[in-house]
Amino acid sequence: MSTEPHYTLYHPRWYRRRVSVWWWLQNRSYTAFVLRELTSVFVAFFAVVYLWQLRALAQGPEAYAQFLARLKTPRFLALDTVAFLFVLFHAITWFNLTPKAMVVRLRGKRVPDWVIVGLNYAAWLVLSGGVAFVLLRDR
Amino acid sequence: MPSTVALTVTRYRPEEESEPTFQTYEVPFRKDWVILDALNHVKDNLDGSLSFRWSCRMGVCGSCGMKVNGTPKLTCATFLSDYLPGPIRVEPLDYFPVVRDLVVDLTDFMRNLKQVKPWIIRNEEKPLSEGEYLQTPDQVDTYKQFSMCINCMLCYSACPIYGLEPSFIGPAAIALAQRYNMDSRDQGAAERLKILSEHDGIWQCTFVGECTKVCPKHVDPAGAIQQYKLTAATHWVKALLLPGGTR
Numbered sequence: 001m002s003t004e005p006h007y008t009l010y011h012p013r014w015y016r017r018r019v020s021v022w023w024w025l026q027n028r029s030y031t032a033f034v035l036r037e038l039t040s041v042f043v044a045f046f047a048v049v050y051l052w053q054l055r056a057l058a059q060g061p062e063a064y065a066q067f068l069a070r071l072k073t074p075r076f077l078a079l080d081t082v083a084f085l086f087v088l089f090h091a092i093t094w095f096n097l098t099p100k101a102m103v104v105r106l107r108g109k110r111v112p113d114w115v116i117v118g119l120n121y122a123a124w125l126v127l128s129g130g131v132a133f134v135l136l137r138d139r
Numbered sequence: 140m141p142s143t144v145a146l147t148v149t150r151y152r153p154e155e156e157s158e159p160t161f162q163t164y165e166v167p168f169r170k171d172w173v174i175l176d177a178l179n180h181v182k183d184n185l186d187g188s189l190s191f192r193w194s195c196r197m198g199v200c201g202s203c204g205m206k207v208n209g210t211p212k213l214t215c216a217t218f219l220s221d222y223l224p225g226p227i228r229v230e231p232l233d234y235f236p237v238v239r240d241l242v243v244d245l246t247d248f249m250r251n252l253k254q255v256k257p258w259i260i261r262n263e264e265k266p267l268s269e270g271e272y273l274q275t276p277d278q279v280d281t282y283k284q285f286s287m288c289i290n291c292m293l294c295y296s297a298c299p300i301y302g303l304e305p306s307f308i309g310p311a312a313i314a315l316a317q318r319y320n321m322d323s324r325d326q327g328a329a330e331r332l333k334i335l336s337e338h339d340g341i342w343q344c345t346f347v348g349e350c351t352k353v354c355p356k357h358v359d360p361a362g363a364i365q366q367y368k369l370t371a372a373t374h375w376v377k378a379l380l381l382p383g384g385t386r
Contacts, residue, residue, distance in 0.1 A: 013153035014236035014244060019302040027209070030299060033347045097346065101365035108277035 032093075039090035042083040095120045144168040144219055145226035146177050148189065151237050159237065162186075163226060174214035174229060175203050178241075191241035198355060201291030205241050206230040211293035211353045232296035234305070248292060251308040254334050255316035260327025272324040285318035285363055287356040294350035294360050300343055307343040308334070310350035310360030317363040320370075336371040344368075 024034040056067035070076060098120055099113035143165045151159040164185050166177045175193055182189050193203040196215045203214045208228050219227065235243035265272075294310040295301050301309050316335055320328045335341055344364045351361040 011236065011244075014238055015151055015153070015159060016236045017233070019234075019299065023299050023302065029349055029352070030347065033345075037345065097348070097365075100346075100348075100351075100359070100362040101369055103362075103366055105281075108275075108280070110280075 035086075036090065036093050039086045039093075042086035043090060045083050046087060091124070095124070140170075141168050141224060144177075144223065146174075146181065147226045147228045148178070148181070148241065149230045149237075150189070150240055151231075152188075153239065161228075168219060168223075170220055172219045174205070174207055174212070174217045174219065174227065177219060177227075178214065178229070189241075190239045199289060201289035204232055204291040204293050204296070206232060206296065211296040213291060213293070213355045216355060232292055234295060234298075234302040235292070243292075245292060247305065248290070248295065248309065248312070251312040252290070252315065254308060255312050255331055256327055256334075257312075257315040257319055259319060259322060259325045260330060261324075262326050274323055278323040281323075282318045282321040285314045285321070285358055288315055288318070288358045288360075289356055291355065293353045293355065294358075297349040297353040299347060299349075300345060304339075304343055306339045308339055310344075310364065311358075313341060313344075313367065314358050314360040314363040317367055320367075332371065332374065335367060336374075341367050341371060 024030045053067060056063045071080075095117060099116040102116055104111040104116065145163050146166050147161050147163045149159050150156075150162045164181045166180050166185075169176075172180075175196060178189070178191055179193075182191075191203070191205070191214075193215065194200040195202070198213055198216045201213075204211060205214050206212070206229070207214065207217050208222060209230075211232060214229070229241065231237050231241045231243050235245060235247070238244050288311055290311060292311070298307075298310055301307050313335065316331050319325045320331060341364050344361075346361060346365060348361045351359045354360065
């Protein structure tokens with residue numbers, strides 16, 4: 001942390017410490033928070049890949065085959081793995097935080113946090129299962 | 140079990156030095172001593188010039204908040220035995236100007252707190268003859284958690300956003316606003332919305348979540364802020380879509 005003093009107006013002798021740009025390395029939860037914020041970049045990355053895929057699909061079978069070939073290059077696979085891990089981190093950390101924002105009351109009593117989190121995970125599983133079913137049923 | 144433990148304390152004497160330094164005191168180790176007991180031992184027996192704030196010694200007044208080994212704590216509820224073998228580092232709370240040694244200035248919080256109108260607002264008070272405003276246990280339950288705040292400022296000291304953006308009205312002030320918003324006797328939610336949904340209100344919060352972790356009273360300010368974000372966003376959508384606004 002920087003020790004350069006930043007004095008308070010009218011109280012020149014009060015000492016105010018400036019926040020260092022490295023504040024997020026000071027403790028583990030700050031670092032986890034900044035990583036969680038960073039995951040948005042990788043969520044955007046998947047959205048861009050998806051748009052790229054749609055464009056290739058619109059351009060015909062040849063362009064689509066080329067797109068698929070590019071996805072299978074080692075460099076892209078490595079990038080994909082990193083992005084997937086970040087998106088997983090994104091999903092799990094945000095799911096775990098939902099009960100903080102969502103307070104559901106049934107007959108005047110607050111629904112316990114684990115139920116809210118559980119419902120999120122259940123919805124995730126059902127949707128993923130549905131997508132997997134659609135993709136794999138013709139195989 | 141050691142007979143003494145080292146206490147490294149921030150010293151800042153504005154008439155003598157331009158920035159804080161550390162001073163180490165060797166204090167007796169006792170199983171039942173909290174950090175505040177050790178500080179009082181220093182003040183009474185070793186160095187009367189050490190300045191710090193305290194009052195109740197039982198986690199009610201919220202005066203003795205300091206950073207212990209880097210984490211904001213109520214020093215009256217933090218035992219020496221949890222930090223063995225030491226040394227134990229005691230510093231003033233972060234992000235507030237240091238007046239002297241471990242004493243910080245809380246003017247900024249006092250201003251923020253007043254801004255959110257933490258009192259029951261009624262459009263019209265009913266006459267005394269109609270009796271008191273009654274509440275069911277369930278109605279009390281909706282805001283009780285937020286009413287436990289003792290203004291100890293640990294949440295501000297844990298909030299990097301408050302450090303980076305001093306104009307942020309901060310976790311405790313918002314939790315206390317929410318305490319009144321959710322009170323069935325209160326009718327001031329619209330008045331508070333103006334200040335809470337401004338740039339320096341809830342939207343500064345990026346949900347680091349540390350305020351909730353350090354809160355000695357389990358108030359959950361992070362939860363209060365996120366819940367209010369949902370309320371404010373719903374209000375905004377309604378104002379946009381419904382012809383009559385949110386009246």
